[in-house]
Amino acid sequence: MNFWNGKRIVIGLGGGIAAYKCLELIRRLREAGAAITPVATPDALRFVTPLTLQALSGTPARTELFAPSEPDGMDHIRLAREADLLIVAPATANLLARMAQGQADDLLTALLLARRGPVLVAPAMNPAMWEHPATRRNVLTLREDGILFAGPETGPMACGEDGQGRMSEPATILEAARRALTPKILAGRRILITAGPTREELDPVRYLTNHSSGKMGWEIARAALRAGAQVDLVQGPVSLAPPLGVRLHPVTSACDMLEAVLSVWLRNRCGQTGPDAAILSAAVADYRPETRQTDKIKKGAEPGNLTLSLAPNPDILAMLSAWSGVRLRDGRQRVVVGFAAETGQALERGREKRLRKGCDLMAINDVSAPGSGFGTDTNAVTLIGRDGLEDPWPLLSKELVAERLIAAVADWLDHPRVPDPRMDRCNPT
Numbered sequence: 001m002n003f004w005n006g007k008r009i010v011i012g013l014g015g016g017i018a019a020y021k022c023l024e025l026i027r028r029l030r031e032a033g034a035a036i037t038p039v040a041t042p043d044a045l046r047f048v049t050p051l052t053l054q055a056l057s058g059t060p061a062r063t064e065l066f067a068p069s070e071p072d073g074m075d076h077i078r079l080a081r082e083a084d085l086l087i088v089a090p091a092t093a094n095l096l097a098r099m100a101q102g103q104a105d106d107l108l109t110a111l112l113l114a115r116r117g118p119v120l121v122a123p124a125m126n127p128a129m130w131e132h133p134a135t136r137r138n139v140l141t142l143r144e145d146g147i148l149f150a151g152p153e154t155g156p157m158a159c160g161e162d163g164q165g166r167m168s169e170p171a172t173i174l175e176a177a178r179r180a181l182t183p184k185i186l187a188g189r190r191i192l193i194t195a196g197p198t199r200e201e202l203d204p205v206r207y208l209t210n211h212s213s214g215k216m217g218w219e220i221a222r223a224a225l226r227a228g229a230q231v232d233l234v235q236g237p238v239s240l241a242p243p244l245g246v247r248l249h250p251v252t253s254a255c256d257m258l259e260a261v262l263s264v265w266l267r268n269r270c271g272q273t274g275p276d277a278a279i280l281s282a283a284v285a286d287y288r289p290e291t292r293q294t295d296k297i298k299k300g301a302e303p304g305n306l307t308l309s310l311a312p313n314p315d316i317l318a319m320l321s322a323w324s325g326v327r328l329r330d331g332r333q334r335v336v337v338g339f340a341a342e343t344g345q346a347l348e349r350g351r352e353k354r355l356r357k358g359c360d361l362m363a364i365n366d367v368s369a370p371g372s373g374f375g376t377d378t379n380a381v382t383l384i385g386r387d388g389l390e391d392p393w394p395l396l397s398k399e400l401v402a403e404r405l406i407a408a409v410a411d412w413l414d415h416p417r418v419p420d421p422r423m424d425r426c427n428p429t
């Protein structure tokens with residue numbers, strides 16, 4: 001089911017030029033299936049009209065604390081109580097100050113004061129106003145009160161200045177809203193994710209690689225962030241910008257990836273607590289050129305065919321699995337998840353691969369099946385586990401595959417499985 005379907009969102013608009021961007025946010029949320037109620041301060045109506053807000057949201061804009069259409073004067077209480085999320089965008093310096101002081105002198109601030117559930121604000125103001133000690137104090141107070149923030153971002157402003165104070169783009173606010181509403185099944189957990197291809201250089205101009213776009217790992221990282229985890233993303237060369245909030249470790253070759261993965265995974269030994277789980281979705285090259293030529297290999301330097309000599313790369317998944325028995329410093333067990341990219345007989349080969357590499361869970365995808373595997377926005381996965389789990393999922397968006405995978409990992413972490421030794425014995429046939 002679509003996440004936003006039936007979600008009730010109140011969007012409070014403050015009086016700033018960024019109010020125009022909020023119209024796009026309303027449009028996107030409504031298109032996604034949410035029910036929107038716009039609430040505008042008197043100053044917001046200098047920038048956008050009630051008619052525009054109504055046309056885009058499908059609901060009359062609320063603008064007055066004591067509207068004649070609401071004879072009991074309880075609109076602010078009803079809205080505050082019924083909404084799943086309250087988004088304030090743009091949140092001006094004045095609006096943040098009034099919120100921090102608990103003022104309730106218009107409909108928006110009154111309903112913010114009456115609100116018990118989550119509130120997300122997207123500040124927008126001139127950089128000097130954002131940096132002013134009064135605004136810093138107000139932001140601190142609001143954070144301590146549990147108010148969530150999206151932005152502001154740095155860039156050119158409508159006032160002609162350049163600095164921090166730009167309201168975040170609608171897509172960023174939408175993702176922050178999604179995070180605000182996602183159950184925190186990985187709160188307090190750290191997750192290590194690998195994504196993308198590796199690139200094994202032959203010479204300064206050529207390399208061996210594969211078709212991985214990094215989308216699968218990107219979605220897993222985003223799902224883990226939404227679920228409240230701290231995420232380390234070790235990523236091969238891809239064209240995707242990382243999801244906001246990950247700790248990114250860009251790498252090129254399999255050997256680089258191994259080094260980055262181990263430096264994160266082994267933090268456990270250096271007086272810090274390492275990740276609770278590793279999800280290795282990267283398509284790591286199994287081989288690399290035995291020697292990297294320092295000069296470009298010249299065509300015709302050798303008569304006839306060119307023969308490349310390849311050396312095996314280290315198996316990162318097998319190494320992590322071998323060490324996953326070492327518990328975290330506080331005694332918690334760790335979980336290691338691999339991906340198996342197969343072409344035909346996927347389940348049998350995936351079972352064999354999980355045993356050989358020794359991981360707890362393995363997401364098997366047949367990369368030759370339509371809509372599945374490299375570069376697609378969808379994937380068909382069968383999740384198998386050390387505990388005997390074999391769960392075939394239908395063709396789903398990679399976003400949904402990632403969400404299901406994160407739920408499975410959270411369940412393993414919360415309910416550590418007693419390893420069944422029979423599951424780790426290779427079938428001799």
Ligand code: PMT
Pocket residue numbers: 194196211212213214215216217254280281282283284285286313314315316317318337338339340341342353357365367373374375376
């Ligand atoms: O990036 P996308 O375009 O979205 O595509 C997604 C994907 C197809 C890359 C992804 O769903 C996937 O299948 N990832 C695993 C690709 C792979 O390398 O599969 P494998 O069967 O060769 O390896 C099995 C596991 O061992 C993987 O977890 C891999 O990360 C790991 N491995 C492999 C080789 C190696 N030297 N070290 C490893 O750790």
